[in-house]
Amino acid sequence: MTATVLPPENLAPTGAGVQRGRLYGGIAMIVVGLYGVWAFGLGSRTSGVDTRFVLNLSNATGLTLPDLTFPAGPVALVLAVLAALCGAAKLALPLSGRRNAAVMGVFLLSYVLAFLVWAAAGQSLNLAAVLEATVLAAVPLVLGALAGVMGERSGVINVGIEGQFLLGACTAAFTASLTGSLWAGMAAGCLAGGLFGLLLAVFAQRYLVEQVVLGVVLTMLATGLTGFFYESVMQRDSITYNQALSFPDLEIPLLSKLPLIGPVLFDQNIIVYLAMALIALVHVALFRTRWGLRTRAVGEHPTAADTVGINVIRTRYLNMFAAGLIAGLGGVWLTIGLNISFNKNMAAGQGFIALAAVIFGRWSPVGALWAALLFGFAGGLSTAVQPLQTPVPTSFLTMLPYLATIFAVAGLVGHVRAPAADGQPYTKG
């Protein structure tokens, strides 16, 4: 297959495009910030009452922090003004790269805090619980996104992460219940994801099937297979085939005693630690090792990589298999990581969110981590805010990360660029 030259109109935006992104993005941030000033800072909900933030999990055993209590109105006002100023900074200053990201970060953080101060005005909110919910929700997303990054960096688009989650979750619950060994369940779940990844790679590379289509169809296949298996085997005898099991929490000495983050990050089960290790491992491997250099070469310019003796197709197969193991682990988390038995379609679109995290995180493992945390936070937040009886429906909070992703791919928060050969099968000649 000839690598067709891509038409320029969809590639990196020109200087004018960047300018426009800055203009629209900056104005949008200012408008949103000023709305915050009006609604959160000056609204009736925050006037004259205090907000209390609790900073410890209810079962925290280590060092604890005192609760934060402060007048809601002024604090929300200051935070919202800060957010609006970030928008003004984006509009006025030529920011790029890291600084742009920093401004966006400050904007998001201050705005979210302003919202929380407003939402919890006159009541109390457990921030530590929100953080824990964030971490737990981010685990599968970050694992799926890592898998996506590894595949796409080598030039294979993987829209089938959802399918890998479902297969991993189903196989893990089944194997663990049948054998009584959680480790066997984890191994089987990872392997299922790996084989799915390999299957996708073979169809993409050997049969040259369009990869987005392929991912969607394979996800359907996985949905059907796991649904069928659940209804005809697992559901009929759930004690033998589908128990709710979970790895025990491993408390890391000292670190788990840290205030706030200790119990959230360092008193979890093995899969959480594996996920943290894998982020670091894949990031270093991708940018600092021979394997990483080869992977990126294959994803950016396979012909050149082939010329210098890299086996393009084998690299892609291996990457997709290894990535599949990681995505499978994400599925494993959904059942035996969270102490939940398998259910039909239980991944509920998280695989597609992981795909968004790949793109939001600009095809980098650490970027994917931030994106996954952002998505996880939105989920944790809407759960935490629900009992506070705010006038904002929680459905709108759950929408936010999706809208943010649309803004990201529309280039309003800086441009994203995929690996050049992403999605193109390689054939010699």
Added chain:
Amino acid sequence: MSEQPTEKKAAPAGEKAPPGGLRRVLDEILQGSWLVTALAVVLALFFGAIMIIVSDEEVRGTFSYFFAAPGDALSASWTAVSEAYGALFRGAVWNPESSWNVATAIAPFSETLTEATPLLLGGLAIGLAFRSGLFNIGGQGQLIMGAICATLVGFTVQGPVVVAAVLAVLAGIAGGALYGALVGLLKARTGAHEVIVTIMLNYVAVSFLVWLITTDAVKNHERNEPLSKSVSEAAELPRLLSWLPEGGGSLRLHAGLLIAAAAVFFCWWLLNRSTLGFELRAVGANPTAARTAGMSVGRSQIMAMLISGGLMGIVGATQVLGTANANNALTPSIDAGLGFTAITVALLGRASPVGTVFAAILFGALQAGGRAMQASSGVSIEIVTVIQALIVLFVAAPPLVRGLFRLKGAGGSKAALASKGWNG
């Protein structure tokens, strides 16, 4: 690599630039033989049969002494599979055991067509976007927006029968079309990839729907489960076969089928006979060439997504106004996975309006039959999803099917669906 693409053969000099992306898809798909499709169906049913055998406990029991008495295992397998597929056939096409009158005789086929109606409309929507070089995964979101608009109009307007139903369907079209056009607009103006935008908009639509049916203005106050008010009876789509004696009233086939038939004709006319359709196909085939020829690529993309979304909006309207749910109301799962099934229908129908008709009827039959199969022989209907996915997978990879059946490659063994990646 035994399946090297044989691209180098006889390209007449001076022909247009190498076709990229979806153009190649369509060329190949249109040349692809019916044989491959038929074999793909056979293969998929074969895998389905294996799943039925493996999941049946009695059959598994006979396999435990397979080497002592292989006949037992084989006959038990045959019984399980033939019972299941027999039930599927009886539920989808013809039931020889049914009592002899017209209404019961055509009941299975009425079910098939009822199931095929949304698949056909959805397949047309996705197929039209395909032809324009766009991959619309946002069917779910557009469908939901269409369903919402149709429902809001449906329970507000209290007009005579035809007027209310027409208004509700038009509202559905508008809702889906605007939601689709948003994707085209973002793509045309900023280059945002439609796949990501549509996936995200799906979730936005679902969240919006979940919120909307809890609001006081929309919620059904008489029920506990999340459900909107029902549309007025005038807005329901009339049933087509209720005039048949002896049980015609229970046949679910509704006027949505007529809308779908009109949509087939519209899509065929649009793609093959209209200027806009020519532009859509040109942009889908080669955007650079289309631009050079003076066409507006962005406008075509917006129009393609507008029409595609509008068709998906009709699916949403028929989901509410037709016979798909007993309450004729919005539920959180109003989309019933149709946004994704429609993609497979479009792929199987080779993105052509006529092909989509056959694909939709096949998948509609599988779904209608699958329900009968679940009811009579206890085989989970999920198997239908597996069979559908496998059919499309095999159709997308003709070399695999040809290899499995030891057929000579008729023509090139090129990709059925070529890739374009995020940047294209």
